[in-house]
Amino acid sequence: MEKKRFLICNMDERQQYLAEILQRTGDEVVEENEFDESEPFFGMLLPVTQTDEYFRRLQGHMKKGMYIFGSNFSEDAKMWAKTMQFTLVDYMKEPGVAEKNAIATAEGVIAEAITEMKQNLSGSKCLVAGYGRCGSVIAEKLLAFGCEVAILEQSREKCTLAEQNGCKWEKDVGLLQYDLIINTVPALIFGESLLCTLKKDAVILDIATKPGGVDFSYCEKNNIKAKRCPGLPAKYSPKTSAEVLAEVVRKYEKSGERQ
Secondary structure (H helix, E strand, O other): OOOOEEEEOOOOHHHHHHHHHHHHOOOEEEEHHHOOOOOOOOEEEOOHHHHHHHHHHHHHHOOOOOEEEEOOOOHHHHHHHHHHOOEEEEHHHOOOHHHHHHHHHHHHHHHHHHHHOOOOOOOOEEEEEOOOHHHHHHHHHHHHOOOEEEEEOOOHHHHHHHHHOOOEEOOOOOOOOOOEEEEOOOOOOEOHHHHOOOOOOOEEEEOOOOOOOEOHHHHHHOOOEEEEOOOHHHHHOHHHHHHHHHHHHHHHHHHHHHO
8 A cells, every 4th residue: 555644633642643553554644743735645634532623723734635534523624625625534423433432432431430439430320411322331331330320311212222221211300319420412411400409529520522511610619520521532542542543544545545
C-alpha cells in the first residue's frame, strides 16, 4: 500500500498511539505544530471529542479529495465538505466502532465510579439514564459488579430489554435511593426538581455529548458531586481505542487507492 501523509491534531494519548500505529505501517504523520502545506495530505486525523473545534480551526486547509477523520460532524462541516469536495469520515458511524467504543466507555465509567464514590461499587444502587449503545453496556458492567441497576428510559421496547437483562425500569423518578447516577442522554434530565431529591454522598457521572443532561450549576451551588466525563476511551484505554480508529483509517487508505 502506498505511503500516505496525515495531519494529526490534539496529541492526547489516543492520538499519540494512532500516530505510532500508522507510522509503523509506513505512513507519515505530521503534528499540527509542524503543519506545512508544501506536500499534500491524504487526510486529517481530528480528535474524537473535539472534532468540531479542530474542524473550524483547520477547515481552510481542507482540500478536494482529502479524507477528514473525526466524530459527530456538524451540519456546517458537512456543507463545507460538499462545497470543497473532500470526504468526512465519522469514526462512530463505521461498522463495529461504536460498539467497541461503548465497551471502552463502560470500563471508564466503572473506573470513574470507583474513584469518586465513598463506598463500594459492589452492592450500590445505580441509575442509568438512557439504555442505548453505551447505557446498555454500562448497565451490564454494573450488574457484573453486583450493583442494583435501574434504567431511566422513554422507549418501552428498551425498558423491556433492560428488564430482561436484569435491570429495573424506573417509572417514578426520584433519586433518594441511588448511590450512583450515570447519564448518557444529551438533553437536560437532571434539573433542580430531581437533584434536590439526591441523597448525601451520591455521585453523578455525565458521559453525554454537550450540553449533557445535568444542571451542573445547581450541583456546584449545592455541593453535589457531579462530573462531566467526556472521552473516557481516550483516558482509560487509549491504545485499544487507537487501534480501533486505525482500522478505519486503513480502510479508507485502501479505498482511496482504488479511486
